[in-house]
Amino acid sequence: MTFRSSTTTARTSSEVRAVARTQTLLQGQNGIGTVRRTTLPGGLRVVTETLPSVRSATFGIWVQVGSRDETPTLNGATHYLEHLLFKGTKKRSALDISSAIDAVGGEMNAFTAKEYTCYYARVLDTDLPLAIDIVCDMLTGSLIEAADVDAERGVILEEIAMTEDDPGDCVHDLFSHTMLGDTPLGRPVLGTVDTVNALDRGRIARFYKKHYDPTHLVVAAAGNVDHATVVRQVRRAFEKAGALSDADAVPVAPREGRRDLRTAGRVDLLDRKTEQAHVVLGMPGLSRTDERRWALGVLSTALGGGMSSRLFQEVREKRGLAYSVYSYTSGFADCGLFGVYAGCRPGQVHDVLKICRDGLDQVASRGLSDEEIGRAVGQLSGSTVLGLEDTGALMNRIGKSELCWGTQMSVDDMLARIAAVTPDDVRAVARDVLGQRPSLSVIGPLKDKQADRLDEAVA
Numbered sequence: 001m002t003f004r005s006s007t008t009t010a011r012t013s014s015e016v017r018a019v020a021r022t023q024t025l026l027q028g029q030n031g032i033g034t035v036r037r038t039t040l041p042g043g044l045r046v047v048t049e050t051l052p053s054v055r056s057a058t059f060g061i062w063v064q065v066g067s068r069d070e071t072p073t074l075n076g077a078t079h080y081l082e083h084l085l086f087k088g089t090k091k092r093s094a095l096d097i098s099s100a101i102d103a104v105g106g107e108m109n110a111f112t113a114k115e116y117t118c119y120y121a122r123v124l125d126t127d128l129p130l131a132i133d134i135v136c137d138m139l140t141g142s143l144i145e146a147a148d149v150d151a152e153r154g155v156i157l158e159e160i161a162m163t164e165d166d167p168g169d170c171v172h173d174l175f176s177h178t179m180l181g182d183t184p185l186g187r188p189v190l191g192t193v194d195t196v197n198a199l200d201r202g203r204i205a206r207f208y209k210k211h212y213d214p215t216h217l218v219v220a221a222a223g224n225v226d227h228a229t230v231v232r233q234v235r236r237a238f239e240k241a242g243a244l245s246d247a248d249a250v251p252v253a254p255r256e257g258r259r260d261l262r263t264a265g266r267v268d269l270l271d272r273k274t275e276q277a278h279v280v281l282g283m284p285g286l287s288r289t290d291e292r293r294w295a296l297g298v299l300s301t302a303l304g305g306g307m308s309s310r311l312f313q314e315v316r317e318k319r320g321l322a323y324s325v326y327s328y329t330s331g332f333a334d335c336g337l338f339g340v341y342a343g344c345r346p347g348q349v350h351d352v353l354k355i356c357r358d359g360l361d362q363v364a365s366r367g368l369s370d371e372e373i374g375r376a377v378g379q380l381s382g383s384t385v386l387g388l389e390d391t392g393a394l395m396n397r398i399g400k401s402e403l404c405w406g407t408q409m410s411v412d413d414m415l416a417r418i419a420a421v422t423p424d425d426v427r428a429v430a431r432d433v434l435g436q437r438p439s440l441s442v443i444g445p446l447k448d449k450q451a452d453r454l455d456e457a458v459a
Helices: 013-018 077-084 094-102 125-141 146-164 167-180 193-198 201-211 227-240 293-304 310-317 346-366 370-386 391-404 411-419 423-434 448-458
Strands: 021-026 035-039 045-050 056-063 107-112 117-124 217-223 267-271 277-284 324-331 336-344 439-444
Touching: 035 227, 045 227, 045 391, 056 125, 056 391, 077 107, 077 117, 077 146, 077 201, 094 107, 094 125, 107 125, 117 125, 117 391, 125 217, 125 227, 146 167, 146 193, 146 201, 167 267, 167 277, 167 336, 167 439, 217 227, 217 391, 267 448, 277 346, 277 423, 293 310, 293 324, 293 336, 293 346, 293 370, 293 411, 293 423, 310 324, 310 346, 336 346, 346 423, 346 439, 346 448, 370 411, 370 423, 439 448
Parallel strands: 045 217, 267 439
Antiparallel strands: 021 035, 035 045, 056 117, 056 217, 107 117, 277 336, 277 439, 324 336
């Protein structure tokens, strides 16, 4: 793989090191929880959070590329590439990569989302140099052999089939398409059978070269780590691969909002012979940079975030119409989604939809009680902290924050933002979001008359 070449006279290794810029972004007590960032020549950013009291470390590399960066013919390329980076480099075979991590009891994986990709390894703190070397090697030295492309195609097609066999998962892809249409955000991250079959080695390799530039990357490590040591090991790994320019470069800025995509009153039904009907009723939400997102998080928690939430009580506890019912939010750079999911027997789908729609309308017009809001604030605060109890979650937080926002927020600051949400804030965002006309996605074996009545839920 060829990264951006230098545009200045070559410098010695010591001169390259001299221009690295380090900042302390969050200062912890006695060094615990301190977050630092170093920007290396060529634009590569390294962020770490230090927790000396643990014996593990998680190392990850975040790439600012996701399925929304694909053209229609490249749909699925980002996820395909994620698979291929595990298939071998100039230094290691696929077996070498997996066996090295297995031999130290570590775990290694990756995931692709709409707007980013992440590769990570979680190991004992003493094995962090190994994790750094392997993950950096994968990101900079992947071979992307034609034979591996052909072999992995079958694996990805099986993954698509597995997702389609799980309607409770598949319905969320359908909802994205219902709301966002045939746009990059509306298409599935995995791609489709047709697009995956059409991808070849040349297209994927060009995609790799275009997007896996150091200016698009954020390296993140959390746990019992020393920032200077991590920076030195990362720099050495990238320099050996020829992946660091000797000229300063500006990292790619976080994605900027483009336009707000809105769909109202649309119904998509996918007829499947399933035991349950799976439904998502929802509307446009908020972008991930919208300051109202804290209030929306409290609102979603109160509506469908736990066993005491309003929708759970109404749909499951009082009427026994569904086993699973919940609400959720998805925020992107320029728009967002708010949805309510439920899985129920096909004959009860209209009852469930009516309860959910009536519940949303009632909260939009009358708001939630202070008691519900207070309970949701406490639940969201607790789940936020409990969700950050391992080094993997901490690595995700600082890596995603650097890539998506370009800033870091401490846990205390996050809790303060949640605690600062007032009942009036929640009621205002409920009017703005829930007051919109919803759209609906359904997967299940609905008969003609049942299908004809689905428009009632979005009228």
